[in-house]
Amino acid sequence: MATLDSKIPEGDLKDKWTNYKEHQHLVNPANKRKIDIIVVGTGLAGGAAAASLAEMGFKVKAFCYQDSPRRAHSIAAQGGINAAKNYPNDGDSVYRLFYDTIKGGDYRAREANVYRLAEVSNSIIDQCVAQGVPFAREYGGLLANRSFGGALVSRTFYARGQTGQQLLLGAYSALSRQIGLGNVEMHSRTEMMDLVMIDGRCRGIVTRDLLTGEIKSHFAHCVILATGGYGNVYFLSTNAMGSNGSAAMKAYRKGAYFANPCMVQIHPTCIPQHGDYQSKLTLMSESLRNDGRIWVPKKKEDAEKLRKGLITANDIPDEDRDFYLENRYPAFGNLVPRDVASRNAKERCDAGYGVNSTGNAVFLDFSYAIKRLGKDVVEQRYGNLFQMYQKITDQDPYEVPMMIYPAIHYTMGGIWVDYELSTTIPGLFAAGEANFSDHGANRLGASALMQGLADGYFVLPYTVQEYLADQFNVKRINPAENEAFQKAEKEVKEYINKLMSINGKNSVDHYHKELGKIMWNNVGMARTKESLETAIKEIKALREEFWKNVRIPGKADELNVELEKANRVADFLELGELIARDALHRNESCGGHFREESQEEGEAKRDDENFMYVGAWEYKGYNQEPELHKEPLNYQFIKVQKRNYKTGK
């Protein structure tokens, strides 16, 4: 049985990473050519890793399900990326970025990993600028910064409202260069269907070509999963339509532990839901909270009139507006962390102060910023976000406040990894949103891009070598002549045939939407023992119904979008239950995980005595209860405190 050794290097926090690098094993340049590395996913984490490893001389095979690596969902990140540069001279430092990330994560992340993240953050900005990423600049020609939730300093670098796009295109350009040079073999429109295990190590993957349906397998000396987050379990989220938890679930079933699945982030500033046919929710960047003020009416009758469309926001005078975040959290105001902002919005709406026809929306108002800064400045900062909002809602945020509501956005949980980003399966690594490593119970804004690129550019290129140092002797395997590969391919084909042969009555989306409802209602912003037990029961029943009654038209050996979706939803139907189980066992409130049973004066109450650990789940078979393993979190360099966003002290 795998043990949870986090492999944190000895020494002072500040020296751990340096010590690690100085003493680790390396692969000599001539041997690198003999080593194959598979990278599944070409978002920030995978794209950066694939490019960097290829530059170093390894032979890389990269995979993504979109038609091009440039389209990974990292592209959609708007707001920015953090780094401890302290260019604005406002007191930032590596330690402060580390501290804010641990505190923002509500003391549920591993100190050593987070410190390393803060430590390499500055190199990321240097790297991206060298690639030609057009970050925003001041008139003097130097880089501009802005502030983000959960921080008292301005440490966020940005490229208009398209930071993720620009960073991804940077990584994509580096990757393209390596593809052109023949160092990376790129497989687009290809989905990973399973891992191949030989003698307890991960030695490759089985894939399905999404255009032809062909099942194939690929050998490598090690495999990196950088397949993004699993927020689409909830059906509606800010993720892309194809974002999935499948690669992670296939790894989980092969023995990789799944850590903190219940730690899901609900983003406070999304465009509210409008109908049953809706396919996704759109995020309005958190950067908007820099200049937008969040409010609901003080008087219930005003809220009622708003809901009926009898008045508009502009009819309500200042003294009747409740700027609830500014009032409740004076030190951070509108810039409290996401979980706090989301819960407060839900609380106000549940109390009857919601402002749109469904009662599930609050205002995000720019009229004050326009008065203070002028329309031009506001347009310069947020123009493209305002345009996006207007195209979706048909309302002009320069004239009337935006309406926003929380939505599923990011998953802190993921595949368990140690300090080296190695999973519990030897030879299998996980990076980016797909792993659980750095954000604890809540992620701060602009820190996911940082983590993805840290993992890809600056961590994996070192740590995989530690694993590979004695692997160059392992001869490349030809899957066609290897029993383990053939068996894995056969199992995938059987699985697909099983899905295709159900031939039932309901579309895949039908099940996905039902699952989404169960998850949002019972495993959403507020969770209770009862709601979680209900969820587990209902998901099990839905899963059984899916396997009896899903309908997938077409054939397996051709382009078949419904089959792709069915494969993902089948995995979500297991992952949803795992999330609920993890949430049920964690009888405390921390970060994005809020148990109604665990609160104090209306604020979340953490239980450090009983839950200061990472919960990592081991798969025990279909419909079997998974086994919980605990990785205790020992804070040696930081004083564990109650999160306090009220006083600034």
Added chain:
Amino acid sequence: MAEHTGLNLTLRVWRQENRHAQGRFETYEVKNISTEASFLEMMDILNEQLINEGKQPVAFDHDCREGICGMCSLFINGRAHGPDDDITTCQLHMRKFHDGQTITIEPWRSGGFPIIRDLMVDRSAYDKIMQAGGFVSVSTGGVPDANAIPIPKADADEAMDAAACIGCGACAATCKNGSAMLFVSAKVSQLALLPQGRAEAAKRAKAMVAKMDELGFGNCTNTGACELECPKSVSIAHIARLNREFLKANIKD
């Protein structure tokens, strides 16, 4: 909020089994579509209907559904990304249509983008053009401090305007010559404007244009159609900059 009214629509959709098969228009009716729905949500409703009737759903590309990944495409009533400006198909909403309307939906049609099935096309040519030179040749690590080279704000802003390209292919699909010049020039121009990219600017222009020609895209005759249909308003001024870099490269040769 605009009023939720239901639209009844007739859809003429291009169906084609594969690259080599004969394509044709099929006509479908959809009923009671909310004006608040997005165009692709309307397509989802159509597909759900087809699946329930035991028919093949319509294949179309999409992913982010927020106008940034560049995966969605479609000619809608003869316009790339449909009847609205500065948006992608996934950002198009049904309030742009009226009850009883007939909507014609076609794939990108361009020599450089073969049809895969129905409304899906193969845009891997754009990746190949990027692989030919759409980068700064730096490897990870060992680069100078990000603030070591100040870049005038105006240059950084203009580079960002060009960098906003999402690689959707609307430019080449709209161009009567099937030219990918707007796409190529956006990358060449972005990197030529920044000191980091200057060193290879001329070489890059030459390599990318050569690849574009090789892959069967047509020549640019400055019709400006690409700029009008570009969902990110990338300007044809970048084509002029590309031409300058290209000229330099040839003079050097």
